[in-house]
Structure formats: C-alpha cells, structure tokens
Amino acid sequence: GCGTVGLSRVSAGADVARGSPLVSVNTSAVAGRVDGLARVRLATVRRSWPGTIVITITPRVAVLAVPEHSAYDVIDAYGVVLSQSPTAPPGLPVLTVPSDPATSLRGNATVHAAGTVVWRLPAWLRNQVSTVQATSPDAVTLTLRGGVTVLWGGPGGSAVKGRELA
Numbered sequence: 001g002c003g004t005v006g007l008s009r010v011s012a013g014a015d016v017a018r019g020s021p022l023v024s025v026n027t028s029a030v031a032g033r034v035d036g037l038a039r040v041r042l043a044t045v046r047r048s049w050p051g052t053i054v055i056t057i058t059p060r061v062a063v064l065a066v067p068e069h070s071a072y073d074v075i076d077a078y079g080v081v082l083s084q085s086p087t088a089p090p091g092l093p094v095l096t097v098p099s100d101p102a103t104s105l106r107g108n109a110t111v112h113a114a115g116t117v118v119w120r121l122p123a124w125l126r127n128q129v130s131t132v133q134a135t136s137p138d139a140v141t142l143t144l145r146g147g148v149t150v151l152w153g154g155p156g157g158s159a160v161k162g163r164e165l166a
Contacts, residue, residue: 005039005059014045014055022047029116030055039082061116064095064132066105077115079105093118093142095127113137113155121156125165 004063015036034043037140042058060076065088073081105111114134131143
C-alpha cells in the first residue's frame, strides 16, 4: 500500500502511460519521479512480466514539529517538511534548533540528528517526549511530558541509552 502518499499520487508521479511496452519504460526515471513526491523517502521500480510495473515506496514519517511563524512545520527525520499545522500536532515533539534564516531544515545535520534520535527511541519513551532541543548533531536534549530533561547527545547508541533510561 501507499499509506499517506496515496496510490493516485504515486501513479500520477510515476507518469507511465497505460499500455506502454514494459521494455520501453525507464525504471530509473520512474523511480526518480516518484522519489520527487514530498511524502516519498525512497522509491524502487521494477518490471513484472508480462505487463506490470511494480513501484515500491518507503514513505516519509512525521517525527517532529518545528515552529514556523504562527504555525508548525511537520517534518521527517531528514528535515523534509511534510505538512503545516496551525498548532503543534498531538504526539509530535516540538523541535527547537538555533535559528539561522539561511539554514534549511532539509539536509541540516543538527535537525537530522534530532529526528534520528526521536525516530530511534523506544515507543514508550517517544510517546513521553514533548520537546527536543538540538544545538549540534551531538547535543540533543529531550524534555519529557513530566518535565524531566534528558541530555541525550547524538543519535549513536540509542538502544543502550533507551535501556538505561528505562
């Protein structure tokens, strides 16, 4: 299934004419077009003879909310903005990073570290995180719903750190 991406959006993004001979379909080009969809992290495309193109996607998953003017950008672990929300979405920690107007969230090493930390947290702990502050890729701090602050560091060793925190 295509989940939050939507089958019609993937089909439209693939832009393969119905009835096209399989041999003439450039699977790399199709994968590139589908990869370009905002909610797709990775797309693979293969031929299935005699007449089917199979597209497999890995969707992007929202892990953080970032204040942006009077709303929130909902981002994945790579800093890709998936949507905007007028309020902080329930269940997503709010991320604060040093603000530099010239710096994009996408491709930012500090944002990626914070997103990876949250993504790798055990579910019981991820559900307790209310805010995340990151000053560098190795300086991620979690604030839990009860007010406890956890100096997590970088994304390495998440499983061990999670067990220690339990």
